[in-house]
Amino acid sequence: MVIVMAPGATADNIDALVELVTSAGGEAYVTRGVSRTIIGLVGDVERFQDLGLAAKPGVSDVLRISAPYKLVSRENHDSRTVVSVRGVPIGGDNMTVIAGPCAVETPEQTLEAARMARAAGAALLRGGAYKPRTSPYAFQGLGEEGLKILADVREKTGLPIVTEVVDAADVELVASYADMLQVGTRNMQNFALLQAVGDAGKPVLLKRGMSATIEEWLMAAEYIAQRGNLDIVLCERGIRTFEKATRNTLDISAVPVAQNLTHLPVIVDPSHSGGKRDLVLPLSRAAIAIGADGVIVDVHPSPETALCDGPQALLEEDLAELRDLSATLATLSGRTLT
Numbered sequence: 445m446v447i448v449m450a451p452g453a454t455a456d457n458i459d460a461l462v463e464l465v466t467s468a469g470g471e472a473y474v475t476r477g478v479s480r481t482i483i484g485l486v487g488d489v490e491r492f493q494d495l496g497l498a499a500k501p502g503v504s505d506v507l508r509i510s511a512p513y514k515l516v517s518r519e520n521h522d523s524r525t526v527v528s529v530r531g532v533p534i535g536g537d538n539m540t541v542i543a544g545p546c547a548v549e550t551p552e553q554t555l556e557a558a559r560m561a562r563a564a565g566a567a568l569l570r571g572g573a574y575k576p577r578t579s580p581y582a583f584q585g586l587g588e589e590g591l592k593i594l595a596d597v598r599e600k601t602g603l604p605i606v607t608e609v610v611d612a613a614d615v616e617l618v619a620s621y622a623d624m625l626q627v628g629t630r631n632m633q634n635f636a637l638l639q640a641v642g643d644a645g646k647p648v649l650l651k652r653g654m655s656a657t658i659e660e661w662l663m664a665a666e667y668i669a670q671r672g673n674l675d676i677v678l679c680e681r682g683i684r685t686f687e688k689a690t691r692n693t694l695d696i697s698a699v700p701v702a703q704n705l706t707h708l709p710v711i712v713d714p715s716h717s718g719g720k721r722d723l724v725l726p727l728s729r730a731a732i733a734i735g736a737d738g739v740i741v742d743v744h745p746s747p748e749t750a751l752c753d754g755p756q757a758l759l760e761e762d763l764a765e766l767r768d769l770s771a772t773l774a775t776l777s778g779r780t781l782t
């Protein structure tokens with residue numbers, strides 16, 4: 445950590461800071477420049493955070509140098525984490541496709557969507573039973589009935605299930621059916637929910653908040669990790685920008701940036717990013733080519749009647765292309781399609 449002193453800072457201001465830092469068990473190294481003085485701090489950064497340094501007289505800025513997240517940082521973790529979802533690996537040398545309906549609507553629709561997911565090369569089935577909707581009048585999901593449908597489809601197809609939980613109070617129930625718990629974009633900073641999924645003993649898919657920085661996203665993952673759960677997969681799903689041609693702007697650069705900062709796998713959701721069917725395959729191609737650990741896509745047997753996000757669901761005729769491009773590009777980037 446570095447304290448940058450204001451141009452008019454006095455020797456007393458500097459001495460007071462050195463005294464404060466050393467009394468907190470740290471070391472302070474003062475470097476006097478022509479117009480500015482900086483003080484380099486060595487020691488327990490979390491402890492320095494509590495000293496209120498930025499508000500002390502003569503201080504212009506306090507800069508943190510090490511990452512504020514510890515458990516999910518690559519700094520303290522040499523190998524890349526491979527998350528196993530009922531035996532299906534995500535991360536490492538694997539490329540994993542997750543596919544399924546945006547929302548679970550009926551047993552028939554979910555089973556058919558699972559068949560489509562398989563045809564698209566998916567190893568995991570996605571599907572929401574609890575839907576976070578902008579409008580309180582929109583379809584909110586089937587709740588536990590939807591979870592039962594998912595469990596039944598898992599039984600019939602062997603595909604492990606990834607499903608969203610939107611409320612900390614539901615985590616135990618959702619975890620009793622799900623193989624992986626999803627925390628959606630709208631809940632990325634719902635800290636009570638993050639702690640509850642961290643305690644649930646299931647792998648977690650953590651989507652990036654639509655207005656969150658990468659650091660905020662990793663801090664959200666840190667909340668889960670802090671509960672002893674490092675089985676976390678990060679998902680870039682597009683961010684809010686001024687651009688209206690897409691539902692969200694896929695921040696493709698977030699994939700290598702996050703992969704450099706954390707040991708956790710990073711996947712991409714091209715469906716919620718683009719919001720339009722014809723963008724899903726090009727965005728998937730970009731995601732896999734840039735080295736994402738997987739993609740999660742919406743498929744639906746009849747998108748025109750879908751209760752949620754029909755326009756972004758892939759159709760039957762798109763599935764073989766997704767499977768082929770995933771297999772080909774995964775191989776080119778040194779990965780194996782799981």
Ligand code: E4P
Pocket residue numbers: 546572575576577578579582716752753
């Ligand atoms: C689906 O997965 C989300 O619930 C959906 O994208 C929410 O968006 P909307 O409620 O604005 O349609």
Ligand code: PEP
Pocket residue numbers: 546572576608627628629630651681713716
């Ligand atoms: C979803 O995947 O069902 C979903 C709600 O996505 P997001 O949180 O990215 O909007």
